[in-house]
Amino acid sequence: MKIAILGFGTVGRGVYEILQRKETNDTAQLEAAHIFIRKGKEKTLSVMTDDLDVILEDPECRCVVEVMGGIEPAHTYILKALRKGKHVVTANKAVVAAHLEEFLETARQHQVQFRFEASCAGGIPWIRSLLQAKRIDAIHTISGIFNGTANYIIDQMVKKDLDFETALTQAQAAGYAEADPSADIDGIDTANKAMISASLAFDTICTRDFPIGGIRHLQKRDLQTFLQNGCSIRLMMEARKEEDRYAIAVVPTLIARDSLEANVPDNFNLTTLVGSTLGELKLYGQGAGALPTGNAVVSDLIAIARNEWDDAFVNHHLHYDASLLKGDYLLRENDRYQVYHDVTPQWMADRYREAMTGDAGAFWAKIPAKGE
């Protein structure tokens, strides 16, 4: 199957390398016929072009891989490709979170596939696991660590007793954090993946108005306090469904030190789904990087080449009900910790914003319920 790759950054190069290796029968049948690069960039490979129409008008090119990142022009290019009857595979969580319904609907109209395994949790086959679990079970809870940068920073803070700024600087030096780390440390990236995952898990289009917490104001003394109480902390997303209601939150979460989550090292991800007969299923792996993310893109390409259709329907329309994620939360404000019992993450996010007006160092987190 001939494919086109739009964008040749980290993930695009990873996809190209895996296709060049031809390590298996399945990968040997995929050919990168076009690589779309920006006008003015040097064409270092003969398959490179800066003319999208060359790709759109090539009838032999059945599938377009979008790995440019960002909302535009990715959104426009994906729609153009789908409308030309080409399957689309993307690794771009921002554009999927923003336009999932439009992409799925356009793909359905043109009888092609829109796949996005690489948009959540990198190399972990998370989307596939969700869809395959849904063949049998109702999924009522998903959760997990979906941002490797935040995990790396926390893990370094715990293991090397660093403060946040030092850990962030080291993560930037190691290539795990970007120059502007906001999307990772403020929970935006995790929120994109939470929206995509919950939309699939619960068959609905989740909107963006759920509470999003981050780790920007996590201090060494917080960690020391948590560890003294037998807990570590991770930036987690959690989503629940009950009948026709759902809720999502992205919140720093205290967890027992002997939980799997508390022991996720470096920049790894750990994702969880709970099915009605399957029970708890957790997947751990590389959530980023050229080859793991490239691997996820290629797994989608192979599924398309094999004519395997997964059902990413988004039909039902659920209502957001913040009470589904009621729990116990902790707020550090003016050097004092206060615990709030049985409140919604929305309420806590509002309370936190108040606290932030007085003191730039406030921090909030979910804490385990008694007995957990």
Add this chain to the structure above:
Amino acid sequence: MKIAILGFGTVGRGVYEILQRKETNDTAQLEAAHIFIRKGKEKTLSVMTDDLDVILEDPECRCVVEVMGGIEPAHTYILKALRKGKHVVTANKAVVAAHLEEFLETARQHQVQFRFEASCAGGIPWIRSLLQAKRIDAIHTISGIFNGTANYIIDQMVKKDLDFETALTQAQAAGYAEADPSADIDGIDTANKAMISASLAFDTICTRDFPIGGIRHLQKRDLQTFLQNGCSIRLMMEARKEEDRYAIAVVPTLIARDSLEANVPDNFNLTTLVGSTLGELKLYGQGAGALPTGNAVVSDLIAIARNEWDDAFVNHHLHYDASLLKGDYLLRENDRYQVYHDVTPQWMADRYREAMTGDAGAFWAKIPAKGE
């Protein structure tokens, strides 16, 4: 798709319950048309029969689920069903480990599928993950905790400071261990799953002559010693491949307390594969139980109903090379611990057998290499 279930024990009932629930479109299309029970057993459901020919001669029954357990008559019935052109799904690790090549070859001849997701790690989609990872990558290492009973016993010993016998008795009372626990605590069950997993991962038929260790002689004082050294212990399998050589071992393994493996609670399983571009992928879930194992069986049925074919080829013929698993091992003999560096598990298993002739309480385990 009409199916027949051979056997109505724990797993058979789990499969039947999931089909009766009809929670999804996929499960609603599966119908348990026959349930085969032993002669003399009471037929509590109208679909029950003690006549296998009723099933074999029913042209509408396209798929047979074997959940009787044991080698015979399961082996004979599976072959009969395949030769009648019926797909076969089994949860029976003993019969798959003993006859995998014959089953795959017979299925190939009759152009039907032979599937066995439920034979390894219960509800964890381990076989599917292995096969799908192999679409892209060479798999060079697999490992993991594949026996929930042994894990439950060790976890209870650690958390409640119990001796082995007390933990075993409690596991039996809780329904996690059988009256004769040998297969679980002596590593036989893990060895079956290791053979099946390694055969698929490495495209070869692995033979049974690899070293198999167990936890029968693990003592409270061993655990205390390990914990004082920052380690816990788990009964693990490990298999490696390099060029045309492979090795497998089932060995109690010391692991850092902050590893995921050391924090697997209760009777859960944790399985790992390492792919050339994917990196490390770990899956955690329920390794046993009616509904999780039934879920794995039903996932195979749905794949068959959807006409999805995974490639469980077993072609290459590799040589066993014990040196691939060389490492550092610990032996407790006459109350003294001794460490052996850079030896094969075979050599250690022999050394352990010698130690056992003198003292019934000897114990051996793999220890992390320096720097790990």
